[in-house]
Amino acid sequence: MQIASILITGANRGIGYELVRQLAAANPSPDFIYAGCRNPDGADKLKELAQKHPNVKILKIAIGDESSYQTAVQQVSQDIGDRGLNVLFNNAGILTNRKFHEVTAEEMRKDYEVDTIGPLMLTKAFYPLLKKAADSSQVKGLSCTRAAVLNMTSGLGLINSNTSGGFYPYRPAKIALNMITKSMSIDFKSDGIMAVIIDPGWVSTDMGGKNASATPSQCVDGILSVMAKLGEEENGKVKKWNGQTMEY
Amino acid sequence: MQIASILITGANRGIGYELVRQLAAANPSPDFIYAGCRNPDGADKLKELAQKHPNVKILKIAIGDESSYQTAVQQVSQDIGDRGLNVLFNNAGILTNRKFHEVTAEEMRKDYEVDTIGPLMLTKAFYPLLKKAADSSQVKGLSCTRAAVLNMTSGLGLINSNTSGGFYPYRPAKIALNMITKSMSIDFKSDGIMAVIIDPGWVSTDMGGKNASATPSQCVDGILSVMAKLGEEENGKVKKWNGQTMEY
Numbered sequence: 001m002q003i004a005s006i007l008i009t010g011a012n013r014g015i016g017y018e019l020v021r022q023l024a025a026a027n028p029s030p031d032f033i034y035a036g037c038r039n040p041d042g043a044d045k046l047k048e049l050a051q052k053h054p055n056v057k058i059l060k061i062a063i064g065d066e067s068s069y070q071t072a073v074q075q076v077s078q079d080i081g082d083r084g085l086n087v088l089f090n091n092a093g094i095l096t097n098r099k100f101h102e103v104t105a106e107e108m109r110k111d112y113e114v115d116t117i118g119p120l121m122l123t124k125a126f127y128p129l130l131k132k133a134a135d136s137s138q139v140k141g142l143s144c145t146r147a148a149v150l151n152m153t154s155g156l157g158l159i160n161s162n163t164s165g166g167f168y169p170y171r172p173a174k175i176a177l178n179m180i181t182k183s184m185s186i187d188f189k190s191d192g193i194m195a196v197i198i199d200p201g202w203v204s205t206d207m208g209g210k211n212a213s214a215t216p217s218q219c220v221d222g223i224l225s226v227m228a229k230l231g232e233e234e235n236g237k238v239k240k241w242n243g244q245t246m247e248y
Numbered sequence: 249m250q251i252a253s254i255l256i257t258g259a260n261r262g263i264g265y266e267l268v269r270q271l272a273a274a275n276p277s278p279d280f281i282y283a284g285c286r287n288p289d290g291a292d293k294l295k296e297l298a299q300k301h302p303n304v305k306i307l308k309i310a311i312g313d314e315s316s317y318q319t320a321v322q323q324v325s326q327d328i329g330d331r332g333l334n335v336l337f338n339n340a341g342i343l344t345n346r347k348f349h350e351v352t353a354e355e356m357r358k359d360y361e362v363d364t365i366g367p368l369m370l371t372k373a374f375y376p377l378l379k380k381a382a383d384s385s386q387v388k389g390l391s392c393t394r395a396a397v398l399n400m401t402s403g404l405g406l407i408n409s410n411t412s413g414g415f416y417p418y419r420p421a422k423i424a425l426n427m428i429t430k431s432m433s434i435d436f437k438s439d440g441i442m443a444v445i446i447d448p449g450w451v452s453t454d455m456g457g458k459n460a461s462a463t464p465s466q467c468v469d470g471i472l473s474v475m476a477k478l479g480e481e482e483n484g485k486v487k488k489w490n491g492q493t494m495e496y
Contacts, residue, residue, distance in 0.1 A: 066353065100372065100435050105314065108365045109357070116420060117356045124348065159407075159427050159496040165434035172364060172424030179407050179423040186413030187348050248407040248496060 001228035002145050003030045003086050005133070007076065009061055009122065010092025011035035012043040014205035015152070015223075018216040019089065020046065022224060024053040032080055036061035036072065036092070063092045063118035069125035076129060084132025087227075089150045089198075090119035090177075095207050096169035103168040111169035116176045123149050123184065134192035142194035142232045149188070149195045150227070151181045153238060155202065160247035178238065178248055185236030196230055198223060199240040214241070249476035250393050251278045251334050253381070255324065257309055257370065258340025259283035260291040262453035263400070263471075266464040267337065268294065270472060272301040280328055284309035284320065284340070311340045311366035317373035324377060332380025335475075337398045337446075338367035338425075343455050344417035351416040359417035364424045371397050371432065382440035390442035390480045397436070397443045398475070399429045401486060403450065408495035426486065426496055433484030444478055446471060447488040462489070 006023065010016040012035070020035045035050070036059045037043050043058060050056040059075060062068045076085060093115045096107050123130075134147035142148070155161050157174020177197075184195035203219045204212035214222075222241035230239065238246040254271065258264040260283070268283045283298070284307045285291050291306060298304040307323060310316045324333060341363045344355050371378075382395035390396070403409050405422020425445075432443035451467045452460035462470075470489035478487065486494040 100432065101375075103368070103372075105365050105369055108368065109360075112357075112360050112364075112424075116360075117353050120351070120356065120416065121353055124351075127349075157427075159423070159430055162427065162430045163434070165431040168368065168428065168431065171431060172427045175407070175427040176360075176420030176424040179405075179410065179420045180416065182407055182410045183413040183416065183419060184348065186411065 001224065002028060004083060005032040005034070005080055005085050006030050006087040006089060007034035007036060007059070007085060007126070008089045008091050009036040009063060012037035012039075012046050014207060015200055015203060015216055015219060016091040017045060018220040019091065019223070020056060021049060022217075022220050024049055024056050026224075029053070029055055031055060032057060034059050034076060038062045061092075061122070063122070064113050066121055066125075069122050073125050073129065076126075080129070082132055083136055084134070084147070085126055085129040086133045086146065087144050087148050087150065088123060088126050088130060089152070090122060091152045092118065093152060095154075097166065098168050099166050100168060107169045108172075111173040112176065115170070115173035116180065119151055119177055120180050130193050131191055137192070140192070142189070142192065142230075142235055144194070144227045144230055147193040148230065149181070149184055149193065150198050151177050151195070153178050153197045153199050155199060158199070158238065158246055158248060175248070182236045189235065194230060194235050196234055196236070197238040198226070199238050199246055201241050249472065250276060252331060253280040253282070253328055253333050254278050254335040254337060255282035255284060255307070255333060255374070256337045256339050257284040257311060260285035260287075260294050262455060263448055263451060263464055263467060264339040265293060266468040267339065267471070268304060269297060270468050272297055272304050274472075277301070277303055279303055280305060282307050282324060286310045309370070311370070312361050314369055314373075317370050321373050321377065324374075328377070330380055331384055332382070332395070333374055333377040334381045334394065335392050335396050335398065336371060336374050336378060337400070338370060339400045340366065341400060341422075343402075345414070346416050347414050348416060355417045356420075359421040360424065363418070363421035364428065367399055367425055368428050378441050379439055385440070388440070390437070390440065390478075390483055392442070392475045392478055395441040396478065397429070397432055397441065398446050399425050399443070401426050401445045401447050403447060406447070406486065406494055406496060423496070430484045437483065442478060442483050444482055444484070445486040446474070447486050447494055449489050
């Protein structure tokens, strides 16, 4: 897959970090891999990667703090100019697991802020750069090579997969992001920008825990294969790391 | 349909008002029809109804203001005591229609607060009364006659029906409420409380506008017929006013 530039949020750990690591090691590797994280100073593993791979650039993006988005856009613009940004991968998220009788309004707001509003507003901020990438691309149609927004969901965020209840703050915030992605897939199409929902499955990260069914390495290996094949048919759909198309 | 008690939010206009009106005119009519609205002082049409029908009780419920929920619970408790509340119909909602390039984080928060968090927190507040109704009911299984939470969605809140994009604050807030209803349908089942998503279709209310395909009267007539038939098979599903089961 030939992606000239990609930005990944929540890149300091878990699936986000692994995406940056595998993309940096890939051949060909993107010209620019932007690793967004809340606190670059404390992102030691990312700093190591960036030292080895000069195409890895660490960006401060604090999801929920819109002022950090504009600063990030300016930094990326200075590097890539008129080539634009090919892929924005909204990977950052939080999972608050509360049962019905425990959940508070404040917990509901927090997950929505980070898991739903954050990716939407970040996409708004980067839209001009995505549009530039789509406009300047040699390829037509929809693809990650041209321009794409990828939004990370979760099996817990799929309403048709909800057979166990609970997770009151997290599930609605993630299905809401799925809905937003579906709207984006329609609204962005004429600009040549794709929008796809990525389901990473259950992964042994800090969020997923030890009993998960795949390692971050296996999951990301799968996601990168999926990304390479995404096109018009997958626009607005849920694609799982193993290539399966999931019901919303 | 024999429902002893029902609470409807957003009852001062549109579908909410029509639900109260038709239930008050029904034979048999519920013993208690609680008409929740933000500002009872200004709810002239509701006041007229309540004067004609002593079983219509106006309650101040300001969605988003949790303190108003507890006061409402206390008022209802005093009336119905150990019989509990049979049906909580979360009908109140707002629709903010913004395109991608216009939408703000604040607009996203507002619709989520009213359309998603509000119904969840109101259901938490009334849960003990719903449980009392389920426990004291002569009938077993799931039904509106026993105990139910009905959450109002919209065709715009169904991800599988989203073919036109846009409506960034409203669509995700409504699909989030659908997800919450799905979780409720699983979590409440062992207590004998049903949870169903109601899709009113496109109705000529202040929200729906003049071009809508059904009048409030037609829509509510349909919803009441649907409610009479709801049972275990419909638990957690989307039921449209005309009886159709919709995809999420």
